[in-house]
Amino acid sequence: MKFSPVPAYSFGAVSDISAAFLREIGVTFLMLDLDNTLAPYGADAPEERVVRWADSVRAGGVRLFIVSNSRRPGRAERLAGMMRIGYIKNARKPSPAGIFAALRESGSAPDRAAFAGDQVYTDTLAANRAGVTSILVRPIRLSNAFLAARYGLEAPFRAMARPAQTRGDRRIRR
Ligand SMILES: [Mg+2]
Structure with missing residues (x-):
């Protein structure tokens, strides 16, 4: 078990992760955090562009699944339902248990996920x-001082990730 805080890739937003990029790195199953990745804290719905992105990634042959730490009753259910994808709530990340459960449920191998x-x-x-x-994405909104401070503490690890952004068919690496 690798105990590393360094992400393999970083993107500005979840909607920047294209099906073409995922195919290129051999990924057919993409699990997703919910709060501040798909929707801001407290928002009742994912952002419109996130819903459109989910449709396009799915059309590109990638299955999606939410693994959320949210314990708010109904929240993960509602957002996953709006995006028409499966979910696990109360996942207790950084425990890998929720991810293992999602892999089991989807029948996906870790090296394709x-x-x-x-x-x-x-x-x-x-x-x-x-x-x-x-894959690390930037939080949708740093809506309070705590989130901003935590984001600051994460900076060194963000900097160590490979920035992989797809523009059209061309992957740009810096
Ligand atoms: Mg989050």
Whole structure:
């Protein structure tokens, strides 16, 4: 079990992760964090562009699944339902247990799977421990001082990730 806080890739937003990029790295199953990755904290619905992105990634042959730490009753259910994807709530990341459960439920192998989320100390750690490709995205909104401070503490690990952005068919690496 790899206990590393360094993400394999980083993107500006979840909607920047294209099906073409995922195919290129051999990923057919993409697990997703919910809060501040698909929707801001407290928002009742995913952002419109996130819903459109989910449709396009699915059309590109990638299955999606939400693995959320949210314990708010109904929240994960509602958002997953709106995006028409499966979910696990109360996943207790950085434990890899929720990711293992999602892999089992989907019948996907870890080397064909990735996990995208906005937090190093929960999402990236859980993904690396589970042995799936870790993708870090920027939080949708740093709505309070605590979130901003945590984002600052994550900076060194964000900087160590490979920035992989697809523009059209061309992957740009810096
Ligand atoms: Mg999050």
